[in-house]
Amino acid sequence: MKAILLATAIIAGLAASAAALDENFDNNNAKWSLGKADERKQSLSIEAYNDSMGQVARLSFTPSTFHYLELSAEKPFTLAATEAEFKGVLSLKICSLTPDAITAVSVRVRDASGETFQLMNRLKLRQGEWTTVEIPLDKTTKFNPTWGGNNDKKFDYPLVVQTITMDFDKGFSGQGEAFIDAIKWTPAK
Numbered sequence: 001m002k003a004i005l006l007a008t009a010i011i012a013g014l015a016a017s018a019a020a021l022d023e024n025f026d027n028n029n030a031k032w033s034l035g036k037a038d039e040r041k042q043s044l045s046i047e048a049y050n051d052s053m054g055q056v057a058r059l060s061f062t063p064s065t066f067h068y069l070e071l072s073a074e075k076p077f078t079l080a081a082t083e084a085e086f087k088g089v090l091s092l093k094i095c096s097l098t099p100d101a102i103t104a105v106s107v108r109v110r111d112a113s114g115e116t117f118q119l120m121n122r123l124k125l126r127q128g129e130w131t132t133v134e135i136p137l138d139k140t141t142k143f144n145p146t147w148g149g150n151n152d153k154k155f156d157y158p159l160v161v162q163t164i165t166m167d168f169d170k171g172f173s174g175q176g177e178a179f180i181d182a183i184k185w186t187p188a189k
């Protein structure tokens with residue numbers, strides 16, 4: 001009985017911190033969009049993929065028109081409320097039929113002052129293969145570039161994440177496509 005009560009309390013606690021980043025695109029809870037999508041000739045749709053992955057985000061883009069995309073959630077997700085909490089792995093799954101078009105994914109962390117810290121993770125994808133990208137983050141991570149807010153290159157807690165970006169090879173001709181699923185922040189234990 002105690003164990004059940006404890007489990008219930010833990011589940012209730014998780015539900016209360018609804019802003020943890022764990023996006024599977026399966027329940028349409030969060031709204032995601034692409035920055036300046038029309039001007040950059042990019043599009044986003046949420047589509048059924050298969051039984052095990054459910055729905056995924058499908059991205060199409062035109063690298064010769066614009067060299068990156070910004071995938072943003074309508075509301076930010078909490079990453080770390082305090083310095084002690086800022087240690088974990090941001091992960092996502094990605095698959096592309098045009099892997100040569102994609103050179104990197106980056107995460108943008110934002111602090112309480114509005115300062116943004118970007119970290120790029122270079123990619124070498126294989127055509128049609130799902131790859132899990134894992135980006136470890138903590139207070140010692142060397143983000144570059146940083147901009148905005150109080151611009152002091154120091155983390156003012158709490159930290160949030162709202163935007164993932166993807167970089168393209170400008171020399172790629174035609175339209176690129178990628179699927180993304182399971183964008184998740186896993187705090188270190």
Ligand SMILES: [Ca+2]
Pocket residue numbers: 024025026053054055056181182
């Ligand atoms: Ca999914």
Ligand SMILES: [Ca+2]
Pocket residue numbers: 111113115149150151152153154155156
């Ligand atoms: Ca700062």
